[in-house]
Amino acid sequence: MATSTSMDFWLPDELNAAAPAERRGIRRDHVKLLVLDRKSGEVSHDIFYNLEQYLSPGDVIVLNNSRTLPAILKAQDGTELRLARRIDSRTWDVLLVSDRVKQGDTFFFSNTLSATVTGDECDSPITRVMFSKEGTALLEELYALGEPVRYEYIQEPWGLEYYQTVFASKPGSVEMPSAGRAFSWQLLKRLQQKGVKIAYMQLHTGLSYFLDDKWEHSPEDNLEEYDIPVETMQEVQRAKEHGHKVIAVGTTVVRALETAAKTNALSGWTNLYITGDYQLQVADAIITGMHEPKASHLDMLCAFVAPNHLFNAYGLAIQERYLWHEFGDMNLIV
Missing domain, CATH: 3.40.1780.10 (QueA-like)
Known part of the structure; x- marks a missing residue:
């Protein structure tokens, strides 16, 4: 390095x-x-x-x-998902702010958008998920539901x-x-x-x-x-x-x-x-x-x-x- x-x-x-x-x-x-x-x-x-x-x-x-992108999504169970890196039209590496995440878990953000964990557990905060929508349809959901990433020095x-x-x-x-x-x-x-x-x-x-x-x-x-x-x-x-x-x-x-x-x-x-x-x-x-x-x-x-x-x-x-x-x-x- x-x-x-x-x-x-x-x-x-x-x-x-x-x-x-x-x-x-x-x-x-x-x-x-x-x-x-x-x-x-x-x-x-x-x-x-x-x-x-x-x-x-x-x-x-x-x-x-x-x-x-408005890269922060809030799931209906309160879990926060932060997009980290796009892999393909429906797959992203994400940061899931949750105590325990395992392969197969599904998080629901609305009646029309969910994300399922596809990656194995590993010694990293990043998890791979597949969304229920892809391409432009996924972007439209993100813009409707998400909010931009902001850090602790920005309160508003x-x-x-x-x-x-x-x-x-x-x-x-x-x-x-x-x-x-x-x-x-x-x-x-x-x-x-x-x-x-x-x-x-x-x-x-x-x-x-x-x-x-x-x-x-x-x-x-x-x-x-x-x-x-x-x-x-x-x-x-x-x-x-x-x-x-x-x-x-x-x-x-x-x-x-x-x-x-x-x-x-x-x-x-x-x-x-x-x-x-x-x-x-x-x-x-x-x-x-x-x-x-x-x-x-x-x-x-x-x-x-x-x-x-x-x-x-x-x-x-x-x-x-x-x-x-x-x-x-x-x-x-x-």
Whole structure:
């Protein structure tokens, strides 16, 4: 297993963003932006709406347009089911919050939707289930019955629309690909008017936390499905050939692009764990949120910038009262 940088720091509780920007009185594209220079480590502070000032004509921004599912279901007996990873049109790996689960158990969520445990018991919190519906019919049930995954720093049950990017189109993510949340259509239009190219791909995010710290897992344990359109990869290759930057929006995009470069496969599954000693082949810059202490995402960021520069930038972000997590502020490493 790859080693972790284990970047640790003290994050005050009040810097955990508990509400979306829109419910804090600002537009989603007006959150703070911390800009970190990859080479010098220099830090500047701005708002996200001014992103275009840090990019050049011909640069390509790659966005993950996976749409967030309402991934928590409550069974009629009170059992909670959290989707973890889609296997096929009716089969999912899930986290069942229950004292005892055995093969053959069936959980009923409504008169029309149930899920039966098909996997054997094992030393893991994840269980495989088969739903009574599949494909679009299953998605319709999930959207009717489910609610989005939220963590302890978010007390309010915000609606699913707050967990979507404006460009989300293909359902499949258990947790929001949150690095793209701050983009608005107005900002995307401004970037295009400047000559920045916008390209899309999908990586469907899995469940990252199993409600018990003993089950912390590495990205190597987390297989996620991705698909990169040929047109997107062509835009990326043109940018590279002409000396322009490829800006990945989120760790999910970095993971997908670098997997494609490594395997020559534009779609499939990835468990790529990128750390500080990884030689990035595609991504020149990253737009991402603020990541919690010791998070594996920090290991990936160290492939873009030296750990001491990153640590210093995070210290300044705390001083400047940046907000963390999916509803928080943004970081551009370029």
